[in-house]
Amino acid sequence: MAFDFDLFVIGGGSGGVRAARVAAATGAKVALAEEYRMGGTCVIRGCVPKKLMVFASEFHEAMSDARAYGWDVQDGSFNWTTFRGKLDSELDRLEGVYRRLLDGSGVTVFDARAALADPHTVTLSTGETKTAKHILVATGGRPVLPDMPGAELGITSNEIFKLDQLPDSILIVGGGYIACEFAGILNGLGVKVTQFYRGAQILRGFDGEARGLIADQMRERGVDLHCGTNILSMEQVDGGIRVKGSNGSEATYGQVMFATGRVPNTDGIGLEEAGVKIGRRGEIAVDDYSQTAVPSIYAVGDVTNRVNLTPVAIREGMAFVETVFKGNPTPVDHDLIPSAVFTQPEFGTVGLSEEDAREIEPIEVYCTSFKPMNHSFAGRSDRVMMKLIVSKATRKVLGCHIVADHAGELIQMVGIAVKMGATKEDFDRTVAVHPTISEELVTMKEPVRSA
Structure with missing residues (x-):
């Protein structure tokens, strides 16, 4: 059978883009479809904008330190509108870089949502249908709101970068790295931050001694951190969102941000219909070579819920190309990842x-x-x-x-x-x-x- 492409990649994040480019460099005919913006979670709504916000949030403390070292500087004030404008421009620039890299590699790009019709066929939201010898699913993950009354009043990490203005106060719900990172960021930018986490200590799964020191230092810097605490109720009121906590607290916040979990983007793209096995958390089940239960379909990155880190997705994409297009079966090494x-x-x-x-x-x-x-x-x-x-x-x-x-x-x-x-x-x-x-x-x- 003659296929339109040797490889069709669904998802324009770090893993998908790298796999597409490297596969094309072998002489393969490659296509990639992305329904939103090129660059994926990391570049558009994850580690890159977050790290720039971290940098911005550290200047208040830096100015205080400067005075202690003899510099005659004043605190000044943070202008969110100025920062967000520069942030948006930088993300536009990075997306352009990703597109140019794909164009320069000879990858055919479809700005459309793609779904599987069968093990070798992809249908696009444009109405087009394309066939491929191999299909790589690299659709990533997304944050989810918890299943509780009033949760729709809150935001997630996706929306935090797009706020028109910073709130005076915010309640962050969660104790993982995303929740704790944004607690520090927003506190540094002058927002009054309260954090609820239902567990006994933040950053579950990491070293206990490190977790304890980080929690202590967050509190020392002004984050009002409450462990063993959850939301009992929340409602929209004049001035913000009224929240009752299981610790007996009751307060109104300008925003509530949920960082309580992420799920793989596997809904509505025809995976199970094509025979791909989905795990209990919605992840695509793959073997050591990123191959699904369907021999022609592979998956890399957060959609597989293995190790959800950008460099890991890139490594998985590279190993996929070695295995499928270079004839060098290469399992992914997930051991000792810093x-x-x-x-x-x-x-x-x-x-x-x-x-x-x-x-x-x-x-x-x-x-x-x-x-x-x-x-x-x-x-x-x-x-x-x-x-x-x-x-x-x-x-x-x-x-x-x-x-x-x-x-x-x-x-x-x-x-x-x-x-x-x-x-x-x-x-x-x-x-x-x-x-x-x-x-x-x-x-x-x-x-x-x-x-």
Whole structure:
């Protein structure tokens, strides 16, 4: 059978775009359909605009520090309208970059919603039908509102970038990284932030000691964080949204933002009808090579709900091309992935938490927490934390957790060593760079505890 394309990619996010470009470079005839904007969650409504908001939110504290260091500066005020205009322009620029990369690769782009008609056929919202030897689903995920009365009054992370103006106050519901990041961002931009999380501590799944320090520092910086708390009711009133909390609180907020979960974008695109298996959370079930139950259909990125990070989606897209178009079967490596949480303070992590590691094997824990030089001089109470989890048997560093300014930058470098299988003695043999906070990673000689 003659197909219109060798590969048809559904979704123009990081994973889909990379797979399309690299496949086209092999000489394959490739098409890609995107119903919204090229760039996906990360570029348009995720990590890129969020990180720019993080940068914006840090200047108030920076100006205070500047005065402590002898600079004659005034606080000034933050203009959301100015910032949002520049943000929109930057996202337009980045979307243009993605489109030019696709055009330059020879990929045929359809600005349309695509759905599967059968294992080799895609129907577009334009009315067109296209066939392909292989189909790659890279439709990502989306935030969802909780199933509770009044939830429709709230917003999600999708809408936060498009607000006409910042509210005077906001209630953020959730305790994951998105909730905690926006709590810090909006607090830094001058919004009065309250955060509810139903669990006992924020950032579930991460290292417990790091979670505790981040929660303490968030409160220290002005976020009114309530764990073990949920919404009982919410209603629209004059001046905002009236919320009753399970902790006995009752207050009116200018906005309520839900960051209580995300789901894969698998609805209404013909997956199950084509024979693709869907998991209980709506994710596409795939094997180690990103192949679905239908041999011609593959899936990468958040739609598979494996490790929902942009660089992982890109890696999965690359492995897919190696497997399908280069004849080099390449499973995706999801082990020891470094990641950063852009809370304030920032958090970098790779490998096992102390809690997870001690369930697997006997470990030693090396940890230090201190007030760094730059904060101490400025009169701030902020503390940083450096932590290594070490196997007693092999001496390998099983995990590293950093809570500090620029922790994301630091963990990228540590991640290389951990991925290579570095031991605690390898760290010890490395000469410290002084004076830095990261030198603590190679100067911790005695464990603080064993487990």
